Amino acid sequence: MTATQPTQPDALTSTRERGHRTQAQRRERTRTALLDATIDCLTERGYARTSVQEICARAGVSKGAQQHHFTTKAELMATAVEHLTNRIQADILAASGELPEGPELVEQGIDLIWQGFAGTLSSAVMELWVAARTDAELAAAIKPVDKALGRSTLELFQTLAPDMPQQTLETLYWLTVNLTRGLALDAQIGGDATRRNQLLTEWKHIALAIYRGDVA
Amino acid sequence: MTATQPTQPDALTSTRERGHRTQAQRRERTRTALLDATIDCLTERGYARTSVQEICARAGVSKGAQQHHFTTKAELMATAVEHLTNRIQADILAASGELPEGPELVEQGIDLIWQGFAGTLSSAVMELWVAARTDAELAAAIKPVDKALGRSTLELFQTLAPDMPQQTLETLYWLTVNLTRGLALDAQIGGDATRRNQLLTEWKHIALAIYRGDVA
């Protein structure tokens, strides 16, 4: 009655008016809350111990709300994959701003990949990946999204190093990504951190040699 | 009365006498049946969907028997890790017999590591590994066993290539292991097999260059 600005929701007032939110706003809010909670759960408790009840509790959302947005648990997980990938991509893109050119790009690029593909968020990815091996539905959801992430990151490097031969860059990139993922696995169960750093350093040397053309 | 050779169980007769088995035999039999079934379950259904009921069913063993040998599920899993590692180690050892010397060892060695660390059995390892990230008890069981497998395989290569510098061999070995594990992950969710083979080939070239001393 009193302060109900009806048809023309001014952006300034509408966000300020406490208690009043657009349907779209409400939707977006609880949706991301659920997806973030899912990622948290995966990171902290692992896929096997992640239940929708736990997710709802963390998101501060009722089970009913969850079911309204994601009919089944599988659907929630599938959507979480996308959400997760977006966050990783955003992180990588944000960190890619300060990258140098020339040979130093190789070292820093490897570090960037390491951070992106072995960070906290990647633990959640790993959980979903491994789960997807025996879950066709999840695999179907993951595959395209992951492929897109890999390709877009590769394109990022192609932009940063336009003078570098395509073939060399691609090889270097994918080798680094896969090595990183292996090392990330090692890190997860508490492997020797010193050795990991040594290996990463060694790999940088090798990659530099390849970059210079010393190795075919 | 008739054929009961009592205190001195002749190996020949005891195995032949149908229906009569030593306690040790019975024990060993159901134990390995359970452990093998566990690995099968992990491979086919994944850690999250692996239940003791399923394991018992596959092993053809009652729940009571399982509980007799492994009080808790965690204990079963922990023991399965050891069993699993032993099987992998045996596979590697068996395949290592026909390895050549010199430069060709590098290529074939990489193939050997690939087969050992990315084969079917390794899917089960992966499941347990990822589960161990959020399960301290399981991690405690895995860590020493895995470390032992890694070291013993490294020692195998040290025996096969005695003339190779320690430092070079170690670096090459661990880089290959971790790269392999990353590629194994990629393979599990149906990544591009062609690209994997290309990367493996590329890596062999690089490794050969390192072996020759072309790269520091």
Added chain:
DNA sequence: GAACTTACATGCCGAATGGAATGTTTTCCA
């Protein structure tokens, strides 16, 4: 061959899970 230990089987229980059913509140739109 009888006491004893080990191996195996069956049935049951509390807890937790994913999902369905149903009711309530908030926003939207004509």
Added chain:
DNA sequence: TGGAAAACATTCCATTCGGCATGTAAGTTC
């Protein structure tokens, strides 16, 4: 302003899980 629709909350249920309790059979020991 009133009704439809979307967002959210509560309750319940069938199933499954891991583990315990109790009982039976097979092997060992003296």
